[in-house]
Structures are given as C-alpha cells and as structure tokens.
Amino acid sequence: MVNGNHTPEEQHPELAAYRRSIDNIDAALVYLLAERFKVTKNVGYYKREHDLPPGDSAREQRQIARLHQLARDADLDPGFTEKFLQFITREVIRRHEQIRDEI
C-alpha cells in the first residue's frame, strides 16, 4: 500500500500515542465541564429565587485573579487561562439569563 493510503496515525505511531493522551484528557474536560455547568445551573436557579443579578463582577474578578495564580502554578499561559475563563463565564451568564427569563 502506498503512503497516501495511510492515516497520519498509521505512519506516525508516536503521534498516535500523543493523540490518545489528548483524547483521554478531552473526555475528562468534557465531564468536568458537565459537572461545572450542573453547579452553575443551580447557581442560576438560586440567583433567580433570591433576585440576584446573573453576573457578579466582584466574584468574576476574584476568580480571574485566582486562576492566574493557578495557571502560574500549573505552568499554563495566564493569558490563555483568562480567555478560557471569559469563554466559560460568558456561557454561564447566558444560561443564568435564560433561567431568569423563564416563566
């Protein structure tokens, strides 16, 4: 069989091993995100029940500072961590607003 019929994984077993690690980590990330959204959904219902606003900028500032420290400890780019948290926070606020606006 010519090379063109092989996938990169077949031609590069080392690459295939890296990709299996990435796939394992991605599965863990998806399950952790599912757990995180379960908790933030409860926060959304709690906020609606107690008439609290969907976002809380003081809390978000504390989270960003804490994650920068964690990112330094984990040797992860703090700029990426902030972008990641903003990405998650936007999604959380969107869901809190949905919950607030449900009849």
Added chain:
Amino acid sequence: MVNGNHTPEEQHPELAAYRRSIDNIDAALVYLLAERFKVTKNVGYYKREHDLPPGDSAREQRQIARLHQLARDADLDPGFTEKFLQFITREVIRRHEQIRDEI
C-alpha cells in the same frame, strides 16, 4: 452591620458552597489544560520534525464527532462542546505555528 457590608457569600451560604465547588472544578480544569498543552506542544515539535502541517482537518473532524458523543453521554450541550473544542484547537494551532516558525 448592615446588609450592604456583607458579600453575597456571607449573605448566601448556599451560594458560597456552590462557588467553592466551581472553584475546585476550575482548578482541575486548569491543571488538565496544562497537561493537554504539554502533550500538544510535543505534537507541535513532532510535526515540525516530520514536516507535517500544524492543523489536520481529518483529525479535527474525528475529534468533534467524538466530543459530540461524549457531550451527549455527559449531558452537556453539544453546541457548547463544539465551541469549546474550536476554542482549544485555535490555541493549539496557534502554538503549532509558533513552533514551526521558530528558527
């Protein structure tokens, strides 16, 4: 002390408990992302060494399909999972390009 001097956590212990869970999960996410980038960095070096392109659309399509299935299993919004993977993938490709372009 008047209510205005209390933080939301002090006034709402149930909210404080939810937030502690979110903080634990975020720490786990940051460490997992650090591990993921460690692996993708090795992929970047491997690709440079073997003259492979930074992105691999066939691989990305397989990852997205797999993550949709995982998201269904974890009861996570598949649309969000896809946005999340695109977010991570963009960052990974950016880093692969950086590695490729290093002298």
